[in-house]
Amino acid sequence: MWHKISQLKNHQGFRKYLANTSWLMAESILRIVILLFVSVYMARYLGPKRFGLLNYANSFVGLFIALATLGLDSIVVRALVTTPERQGEILGTAFGLKTIGAIFMWVIILVAVPMTHNDAQINTLIAIIAFAVIFQAFDVIDFNYQAAVKSKYVVYAKLVKLIISSIIKLSLIVSEAPLIWFAWVYCVDAIVLAAGLTIIYFHNDNKFSVWHWRWPLAKKLLSESWPLIGSLIISLMFMNIDKVMLKELAGISSVGIYTVAAQLSSAFYFIPTITSDSLFPAILKAKANPEVYRAKIKQLFRLFFIIAVSISIIITFISEWIIDLLYGPEYHQAASVLNIHIWTTVFVFLGYASTKWLLVEDKQQIQFFRACIALVTNIILNYFLIIKYGITGAAYATLISWIIGMYVFHFFNHSTFELFILKTEAILFFDIIKLCTRPLWPKG
Structure with missing residues (x-):
């Protein structure tokens, strides 16, 4: 039995997946601890009303965010695993689709908010938080490392974003900043993560010049992801309604x-x-x-x-x-x-x-x-x-x-x-x- 365990520990594939899972586990635990710590201070500083305004705006955007993600995440990862030779086309096309989806979502939200009973302050918070979603198109770099089972690189970028975001939020609390600045932090978070993923992508000798938009591939990805979009919309509505x-x-x-x-x-x-x-x-x-x-x-x-x-x-x-x-x-x-x-x-x-x-x-x-x-x-x-x-x-x-x-x-x-x-x-x-x-x- 111990011999089998020893063989398993020395198995290259097992060690690769164990290391990948360990990085994800460590990142998840650290992220939750830091987020909870910062959230406590934010809640105490803002008070129930302003904290409620910020979270309502975030939840309102959450109702529409499936329009930006398009259910592509697992589809793109699978495509990168099965056809790695088409990496440039897949990443370029997925990036284009997610960018178009995010802009479409932002426009829909801007059209929808005047129809609500929200005041100008809430609608401004919603517009700012929704704008941050546009930068999530860079998540396709994350998909690339998921397919290669190299999640530690993405963990680096996410931890840097988490630390910078936490420092900014705590600084805003100390300086007694107005509520709208906390909404802008969502945009800063998205930009920092996009920049981090880009730096890591270049550091590993990758280039954006190999990314190409392919309309036939776009139609194929959408045809495979559309059943997931419905589930995603329902799930996100359930989480935010x-x-x-x-x-x-x-x-x-x-x-x-x-x-x-x-x-x-x-x-x-x-x-x-x-x-x-x-x-x-x-x-x-x-x-x-x-x-x-x-x-x-x-x-x-x-x-x-x-x-x-x-x-x-x-x-x-x-x-x-x-x-x-x-x-x-x-x-x-x-x-x-x-x-x-x-x-x-x-x-x-x-x-x-x-x-x-x-x-x-x-x-x-x-x-x-x-x-x-x-x-x-x-x-x-x-x-x-x-x-x-x-x-x-x-x-x-x-x-x-x-x-x-x-x-x-x-x-x-x-x-x-x-x-x-x-x-x-x-x-x-x-x-x-x-x-x-x-x-x-x-x-x-």
Whole structure:
């Protein structure tokens, strides 16, 4: 056994992917810690109202951002892996598409904001944050390094951006800068990251001169990505609609208070993302043996369930202490929101694991339908629960939507009923199939 482990450790491919995952894990943890630290100081300085204004503007832009990304990310990475000889054409065409998409998104937002009930200050914040999206076209350089399994280079650029961004935000707080300057930081972030990716790209002896736009390739990429655009739009709306509706139904200060709780709750989401990605090859390999495959999937669900429930229980007991210590009395109401919102972690974790199952079973299209169900549920519940319960109503709406989308939905869908069984077994810690097939009484 130790000999096999030693062989695995010395395997070039294993070491390459382990190093790549380690860089991503380190970057994720460091990013979350720094972002949380800076966010605490921003929230305390700005107060619930101004912090709510900034996060509402960001969420409003989030409703449209799929128009800029065009669902191209994974499609471009796959194209770079399968046809590396066409790297220049792929990067040039993808860059062009994302630039056009970002400009189109910005124009749509500029047309849409006058139709809202927002005042001039909010609309200005939205326009500034939306402008930053244009520079995300340089993310195609990131895709290039993803395809080459060299994520450490991108991590360098992202860490530099994170440090510069944090220093600027803290400087603005110390100098008591007006709110609009914090919106401009979104643009600075995007420009710094674009510059960092460009420098790294040149440092590795690459040139923009090899990038070329190819219309046939553009049509091919769009034809492959359009099914993903729908899912992306639904997912982004689901992630941002609660803050937008809170502003309309409960006031802008409620957005600031709710955001504080939501940020703390979502700080743990990197765990299932990186863990499921790391375990996915083993699950995929086990597909050849149905019994082993089912056991591994159930183990993954059970692992995520135990971790998520443990986190939720701990946070529930110390939520008031966390909020009062970090954010102060102005945000005390966020504790009651956090007590509810943290339990979405359970179904978010299970959702990440079920996404891998759907991928192995070639049922990715199900993700779109369950996302639609979750979004519609969320909008309806937000409307009624926010009016009746305020910000805690939004937290309940989010929790119930996750339960329906990531668990209940699979009970009513014939093609994913097996997924419902697997999740239930993981949650209840017994094997439903064995229980149902076991005789009611012993023989003899």
